[in-house]
Amino acid sequence: MINKVSIIGFGLIGSSLARAIKNNQLAQTIACGDDSPEVCKKVLDLKLADTATTDLAAAVTGADLVILAVPVGACGKVAKQIAGSLSDGAIVTDVGSVKQTVINAVTPHLPPHVSFVPAHPIAGTEHSGPEAGFAELFNGRWCILTPLAHTPPHAIEKVSALWQACGAQIDIMDPKHHDLVLAITSHLPHLIAYSIVDTAATLEEDTKAEVIKYSASGFRDFTRIAASDPVMWRDIFLNNKEAVLSILQRFTEDLTALQKAIRIGDGGHLQEVFTRTRAIRRAIIDAKQATPTAKGQ
Amino acid sequence: MINKVSIIGFGLIGSSLARAIKNNQLAQTIACGDDSPEVCKKVLDLKLADTATTDLAAAVTGADLVILAVPVGACGKVAKQIAGSLSDGAIVTDVGSVKQTVINAVTPHLPPHVSFVPAHPIAGTEHSGPEAGFAELFNGRWCILTPLAHTPPHAIEKVSALWQACGAQIDIMDPKHHDLVLAITSHLPHLIAYSIVDTAATLEEDTKAEVIKYSASGFRDFTRIAASDPVMWRDIFLNNKEAVLSILQRFTEDLTALQKAIRIGDGGHLQEVFTRTRAIRRAIIDAKQATPTAKGQ
Numbered sequence: 260m261i262n263k264v265s266i267i268g269f270g271l272i273g274s275s276l277a278r279a280i281k282n283n284q285l286a287q288t289i290a291c292g293d294d295s296p297e298v299c300k301k302v303l304d305l306k307l308a309d310t311a312t313t314d315l316a317a318a319v320t321g322a323d324l325v326i327l328a329v330p331v332g333a334c335g336k337v338a339k340q341i342a343g344s345l346s347d348g349a350i351v352t353d354v355g356s357v358k359q360t361v362i363n364a365v366t367p368h369l370p371p372h373v374s375f376v377p378a379h380p381i382a383g384t385e386h387s388g389p390e391a392g393f394a395e396l397f398n399g400r401w402c403i404l405t406p407l408a409h410t411p412p413h414a415i416e417k418v419s420a421l422w423q424a425c426g427a428q429i430d431i432m433d434p435k436h437h438d439l440v441l442a443i444t445s446h447l448p449h450l451i452a453y454s455i456v457d458t459a460a461t462l463e464e465d466t467k468a469e470v471i472k473y474s475a476s477g478f479r480d481f482t483r484i485a486a487s488d489p490v491m492w493r494d495i496f497l498n499n500k501e502a503v504l505s506i507l508q509r510f511t512e513d514l515t516a517l518q519k520a521i522r523i524g525d526g527g528h529l530q531e532v533f534t535r536t537r538a539i540r541r542a543i544i545d546a547k548q549a550t551p552t553a554k555g556q
Numbered sequence: 557m558i559n560k561v562s563i564i565g566f567g568l569i570g571s572s573l574a575r576a577i578k579n580n581q582l583a584q585t586i587a588c589g590d591d592s593p594e595v596c597k598k599v600l601d602l603k604l605a606d607t608a609t610t611d612l613a614a615a616v617t618g619a620d621l622v623i624l625a626v627p628v629g630a631c632g633k634v635a636k637q638i639a640g641s642l643s644d645g646a647i648v649t650d651v652g653s654v655k656q657t658v659i660n661a662v663t664p665h666l667p668p669h670v671s672f673v674p675a676h677p678i679a680g681t682e683h684s685g686p687e688a689g690f691a692e693l694f695n696g697r698w699c700i701l702t703p704l705a706h707t708p709p710h711a712i713e714k715v716s717a718l719w720q721a722c723g724a725q726i727d728i729m730d731p732k733h734h735d736l737v738l739a740i741t742s743h744l745p746h747l748i749a750y751s752i753v754d755t756a757a758t759l760e761e762d763t764k765a766e767v768i769k770y771s772a773s774g775f776r777d778f779t780r781i782a783a784s785d786p787v788m789w790r791d792i793f794l795n796n797k798e799a800v801l802s803i804l805q806r807f808t809e810d811l812t813a814l815q816k817a818i819r820i821g822d823g824g825h826l827q828e829v830f831t832r833t834r835a836i837r838r839a840i841i842d843a844k845q846a847t848p849t850a851k852g853q
Contacts, residue, residue, distance in 0.1 A: 381770055400772065401772075440767070441773065445774040446774075450814060451752055451811070452774075455744065455807055469737045469741075473698060473741045474840045474846065476738065477745035477746050482836055485833035492830050493823045493827045513754055522801060526794055529793055530787060536753040536779070539757050539779055543776060546768050546769060548771045548772050548776060549771065549780070
């Protein structure tokens with residue numbers, strides 16, 4: 260299907276995609292471009308790509324598909340570095356969790372003979388780096404494409420076909436709307452998890468030891484989310500500021516209402532909210548986005 | 557070991573304990589007392605107890621151990637109902653997630669010939685009711701006892717031995733301190749999860765449908781916690797008001813600092829916090845309270 264695919268950034272997503280492309284024989288050649296010499300060495304050791312170099316321009320030379328799999332804040336810089344080396348008719352795509360600022364940062368650098376298909380596979384774990392990836396990461400997950408008005412249909416089709424061959428389902432969305440939906444479903448939950456775990460991290464040492472000891476009572480679930488890659492998440496919040504601050508405001512209002520209900524002893528309000536939230540869990544299980552667990556693990 | 561054990565309230569914890577007691581042959585007779593005729597019928601159908609009645613006073617007659625496994629707000633009322641039927645030398649214990657208010661509510665009703673051992677097994681799932689329980693729920697979990705100054709050592713030993721035989725490890729703690737530690741590790745995480753899921757539940761229908769569809773990106777983890785029993789959790793917040801409001805205040809300060817960092821674009825602060833929280837996850841895995849997952853599921 261693809262002659263040469265270049266993946267820039269071999270973290271969890273980049274390395275998982277390389278594995279999936281290799282396993283499914285979707286490209287003749289896989290080229291790795293990564294700023295870090297250690298990552299390049301690891302990629303060759305693990306045989307995740309045919310070539311690996313820290314020279315990103317060299318990595319994309321002759322590629323018909325270039326995938327930016329770096330933190331969203333680095334996409335513009337990488338686009339600038341590789342722009343002069345992109346082949347005629349090459350397709351550039353990305354995997355970022357924010358779309359509008361990536362589009363704003365990338366498009367000014369791309370020459371007219373290149374197509375850009377902004378993409379976001381909704382998949383991940385709390386682990387980072389080329390060793391953390393696995394080919395099945397995208398199985399049954401959504402990949403949202405947010406094409407521009409002038410993105411040619413054949414480029415959208417090619418990127419769609421790649422993700423479908425890696426096990427994902429495709430959705431097309433407006434970039435601004437994508438950023439709002441992800442602010443609710445992903446960015447705010449991560450911010451909250453980081454915040455509550457940091458509240459615990461800054462407690463006195465004695466209390467912190469007890470929090471770790473008794474973490475299985477609820478706190479533990481937050482720490483898994485709050486173990487996600489710090490640079491990737493820093494960039495997401497800096498690049499989806501408006502939508503995140505807006506949904507955070509709404510969350511704060513709802514939390515303040517619960518706080519007041521506790522303070523004045525309004526059990527009716529608490530029970531009403533806690534009953535409503537159960538229905539959302541059932542809807543997610545019905546939508547096959549979660550599996551009911553007998554043991555709550 | 558025990559002649560007759562009476563369990564009042566056959567929800568997730570009560571029914572799990574009955575199963576563990578039965579499987580490990582820890583009592584001659586298991587009696588169920590539950591307000592709900594449906595639950596009593598289900599308990600007999602599932603053979604979880606030898607007898608089942610809605611008459612709680614009758615349920616405890618002749619018991620050497622009585623376990624209150626009702627929402628914490630109901631403990632005082634139940635203690636009053638059963639007080640006149642408790643045998644000489646009977647031991648009363650509970651399983652509540654808040655200790656000081658349960659002690660305050662229960663002790664005034666208990667006659668002097670009875671010992672009270674407040675207890676809290678730190679275990680649970682998001683499921684409720686007698687069908688949701690399972691005998692292994694307490695395996696490797698902590699059970700915290702918060703005995704009173706006058707609780708006789710033999711009573712503490714008997715309750716400890718029961719929990720150990722059900723697979724739990726015992727810790728002894730001051731009730732106030734227990735309530736503070738649990739406010740951080742359990743009550744606040746549940747409040748936050750309920751709040752964020754309710755923020756989503758009250759969104760416009762279109763957006764709500766998308767939140768459910770893309771929940772796997774982080775939100776899903778919160779919905780599991782927010783599917784926990786509404787009445788049980790209503791009572792926990794009403795009965796641990798002071799500690800919950802205090803730790804909630806601290807959380808709000810930390811969240812506000814993150815909000816400001818996003819607003820002013822302070823990536824350094826974000827990265828610093830997100831790096832610190834990773835260390836907590838590692839500490840929890842080292843303490844064997846969580847298992848590292850390759851796939852982040």
